Structure formats: structure tokens, C-alpha cells
Amino acid sequence: MPSKSLYMYNYFSVGVDAQVALDFHRTRESRLYLFSSRIFNKLLYLCFGTQQVVTADCKNIQERERVDLYLDGKLTPLPELESIVVLNIQLWGTGVNLWNMRGDSSTQSYKDGVLEVVGIYSSFNIAQLLVGLSTPHKIGQAKTIEIHLKATAPLQVDGEPWEQTPAIFKISLVDQAVVLVNKKN
Incomplete structure (x- = not known):
């Protein structure tokens, strides 16, 4: 099987x-896409997210025939989810702090060499997360993460979506870059 390296920053x-990101991306690439306003784009995202509430294309992504998740080499059991997110940043989406929403004692740092993994229950759950009415499922933290994708599914790295055929993804820290942080927050 051919191997390819991708770099995830966030x-x-x-x-x-x-x-939802893939549906939006395909619409923007369409010859029929005429608008590029921020409000129209947000409405498109809302429509695609609402469509996923109804169709639930990614329902039960954890089922044996779709995805296996390994954290530091250990197969991790998953509840009913529609999305698995690996984080190397504190704020996701439009500024949601997925890892610390529950206020528990586990810490998150972009410089500790550990990645955070959370599960999202549905596109409706994403809408709730954006306004602080829900929390994601904390799956765990790990230095190495393997995702065994056993069926074609939508993926994204730092907001760049695509449809992926079965593959194995190995995610770990490669290097670090210096970043600016606003200490006022």
C-alpha cells in the first residue's frame, strides 16, 4: 500500500x-456557486449541518466496520459518535475549547507533545458546542494516535476536507514551531 505524509498543525x-466542510467545499468549487459573502457562506454551513441532522451520514462512525482508534497503541472503545477530532490546539471551529468544556483537571498544551482526542455526537451537537449548551465526549490524550479507517469516509486536516478510502493514519508530533500567544486572555 502506498504511503503519503500529511502535516496537521491544528x-x-x-x-x-x-x-459538512466537504459539502461546503464542493459547493464552492461548483460552476453554479455565485456568492462569496461571509453571511451566505455561514448560511451554507448551517444548511449542510442541518442536512446532516436529518441524513446522519456519519452515524455510529465507531462501528467495527468503519473506524478503529488506537491511543498510544491501545484500542480505545468508543460510544456512538459521528465524528472523531484530534486536536493540537485549544480552540476549534469558531473558537470552541473542546478539551476544557467540562472544566475537569486534565490539562491541554500545544507544547507538551500530547494530542487530545474528542468525539462529537452529531452535527446538532456541533451547533450546541458553538453556543456552550453541550460538551463533546473526551476520548483521551496520547503521544501517538492511529486511526484505522475501514470504509470510505469524509476527513479534514486543518479545514481542508476530502473523501478518503480505507487507510491507516498515524498521528504524532513531528516538530514544533514558535507561535505568538496573547497573554491578556
Whole structure:
């Protein structure tokens, strides 16, 4: 099987959030796409997210025939989910702090060499997360993450979506870059 390297700076996801991003991406590439206003684009995202509430294309992504998740080499059991998100940043989406929404004691740092993995229940759950009415499922933290994709599914790396055929993804820290942080927050 051929091997390809991808670099994730912020996040990697498989499931419903990637499906919504992929639908939006395909629409923008269409010859029929005439608008490029921020409000119209947000409405498109809302429409695609609402469509996923009804169709639930990524429902039960954890089922044996679709995705297996390994954190530091251990197969991790998953609840019913529609998306798995690997984070290397604190703020995801439009500024949602997925890892610390529950206020528990586990810490998150972009410089500790550990990645955070969360599960999202549905596109409706994403809408709830955006306004602080829900929390994601904390799956765990790990230095190495393997995602065994056993069926074609939507994926995205740092907001760039595509449809992926079965593959194995190995995610780990490669290097670090210096970033500017606003200490006022």
C-alpha cells in the first residue's frame, strides 16, 4: 500500500464535521456557486449541518466496520459518535475549547507533545458546542494516535476536507514551531 505524509498543525477529524466542510467545499468549487459573502457562506454551513441532522451520514462512525482508534497503541472503545477530532490546539471551529468544556483537571498544551482526542455526537451537537449548551465526549490524550479507517469516509486536516478510502493514519508530533500567544486572555 502506498504511503503519503500529511502535516496537521491544528486538527484532524473524521466524520460529520468533515462531511459538512466537504459539502461546503464542493459547493464552492461548483460552476453554479455565485456568492462569496461571509453571511451566505455561514448560511451554507448551517444548511449542510442541518442536512446532516436529518441524513446522519456519519452515524455510529465507531462501528467495527468503519473506524478503529488506537491511543498510544491501545484500542480505545468508543460510544456512538459521528465524528472523531484530534486536536493540537485549544480552540476549534469558531473558537470552541473542546478539551476544557467540562472544566475537569486534565490539562491541554500545544507544547507538551500530547494530542487530545474528542468525539462529537452529531452535527446538532456541533451547533450546541458553538453556543456552550453541550460538551463533546473526551476520548483521551496520547503521544501517538492511529486511526484505522475501514470504509470510505469524509476527513479534514486543518479545514481542508476530502473523501478518503480505507487507510491507516498515524498521528504524532513531528516538530514544533514558535507561535505568538496573547497573554491578556
